[in-house]
Amino acid sequence: MKIGVIGGGAWGTALAQVAARGEREVVLWAREPEVVAAINETHVNSVFLSAVPLPETIRATGDLGELRHCEALLVVAPAQHVRAVLSAFGSGTMPLVLCAKGIEAGTQLLVGEVAHAVHPNAPIAVLSGPTFAHEVAAGQPTAVTLACEDEALGARLAERLAGPAFRTYASNDVIGAEIGGAVKNVLAIACGVVEGAGLGQNARAALIARGFAEMTRFGLARGARAATLAGLSGLGDLVLTCSSTNSRNFSLGVGLGEGRAATELLADRRTVAEGAFTAPVLREAALAAGIDMPVCDAVCALLGGADVQDVVGALLARPLTREYG
Numbered sequence: 174m175k176i177g178v179i180g181g182g183a184w185g186t187a188l189a190q191v192a193a194r195g196e197r198e199v200v201l202w203a204r205e206p207e208v209v210a211a212i213n214e215t216h217v218n219s220v221f222l223s224a225v226p227l228p229e230t231i232r233a234t235g236d237l238g239e240l241r242h243c244e245a246l247l248v249v250a251p252a253q254h255v256r257a258v259l260s261a262f263g264s265g266t267m268p269l270v271l272c273a274k275g276i277e278a279g280t281q282l283l284v285g286e287v288a289h290a291v292h293p294n295a296p297i298a299v300l301s302g303p304t305f306a307h308e309v310a311a312g313q314p315t316a317v318t319l320a321c322e323d324e325a326l327g328a329r330l331a332e333r334l335a336g337p338a339f340r341t342y343a344s345n346d347v348i349g350a351e352i353g354g355a356v357k358n359v360l361a362i363a364c365g366v367v368e369g370a371g372l373g374q375n376a377r378a379a380l381i382a383r384g385f386a387e388m389t390r391f392g393l394a395r396g397a398r399a400a401t402l403a404g405l406s407g408l409g410d411l412v413l414t415c416s417s418t419n420s421r422n423f424s425l426g427v428g429l430g431e432g433r434a435a436t437e438l439l440a441d442r443r444t445v446a447e448g449a450f451t452a453p454v455l456r457e458a459a460l461a462a463g464i465d466m467p468v469c470d471a472v473c474a475l476l477g478g479a480d481v482q483d484v485v486g487a488l489l490a491r492p493l494t495r496e497y498g
């Protein structure tokens with residue numbers, strides 16, 4: 174199965190390397206001409222994943238048309254740009270494996286739903302899990318959920334992408350696999366705030382657990398399965414990104430917790446912190462569905478410039494309630 178990758182950021186590059194294992198050819202579309210040149214000439218993505226030498230079987234291009242002969246595409250553009258990039262690709266029927274984590278602003282659609290709206294005849298799969306790109310690229314052990322409604326296709330994709338240190342677990346819960354990744358980015362910002370404001374490790378553990386309760390409430394309302402939310406793409410990814418400054422979302426939260434403004438922290442950055450874009454959409458969707466998500470609300474307030482101590486104080490002062498139900 175010849176694989177094409179749409180998106181030359183850190184994750185697209187690491188996944189291209191995964192797909193190229195065994196000297197298999199992979200075509201990677203990158204938006205930045207300097208990324209295309211660096212990958213083709215020096216076999217390193219010096220902009221987004223600089224420490225990693227890439228196999229020569231990965232060829233980069235700035236022309237989406239060169240991915241037309243691929244048998245499956247990994248879609249790794251940031252969530253808010255997936256619609257534009259897939260529209261520019263034109264119509265297609267090859268399987269699309271969505272690897273971005275987010276919810277589209279304006280439509281409240283998950284990335285797979287966006288892909289289906291643009292390419293209604295293409296089978297949709299989702300690859301998600303606790304996966305820092307630099308660790309995957311370094312060959313460190315990693316496990317992901319690979320969800321696809323067409324289970325035979327899902328099994329072929331899982332087999333094609335698996336490697337000695339890259340385990341793919343098949344699932345048919347596409348919505349569930351997506352919701353974990355989208356919501357955990359917002360919760361990772363909250364955990365970063367705890368770190369930046371020096372609120373302690375008890376607070377971080379409480380946020381992970383109560384954040385997971387929010388992810389579960391939202392996910393179940395959107396049709397996700399509880400087991401998926403408790404798996405690699407949900408709880409697994411939540412734990413990873415809520416406990417490491419390697420997470421861009423966690424790091425953004427650290428800055429907010431230190432009292433810096435979101436506008437300053439987000440200005441001029443080339444890498445994406447998806448949670449900053451997902452948070453307001455998630456809040457909107459949760460409000461519309463009557464789902465209580467106080468941690469996500471707090472992240473929205475902080476991104477909007479609210480004072481850290483005020484937000485934390487308000488979160489702690491909410492009426493006491495039952496843990497479940």
Ligand SMILES: NC(=O)C1=CN([C@@H]2O[C@H](COP(=O)(O)OP(=O)(O)OC[C@H]3O[C@@H](n4cnc5c(N)ncnc54)[C@H](O)[C@@H]3O)[C@@H](O)[C@H]2O)C=CC1
Binds near residue numbers: 183251275307
């Ligand atoms: N970096 C990681 O460890 C992981 C990232 N992801 C997800 O993968 C997706 C892509 O993230 P990264 O590869 O890390 O990106 P990155 O932060 O390394 O690079 C930014 C990417 O955004 C692209 N971009 C910027 N403006 C754009 C536009 N107008 N249209 C299209 N693309 C544009 C750039 O070309 C570049 O590919 C995100 O949804 C992220 O949450 C998922 C798992 C791991």
Ligand SMILES: O=C(CO)COP(=O)(O)O
Binds near residue numbers: 302305358420422447
């Ligand atoms: O999704 C990720 C790891 O699974 C990467 O997290 P960040 O986008 O917060 O860096």
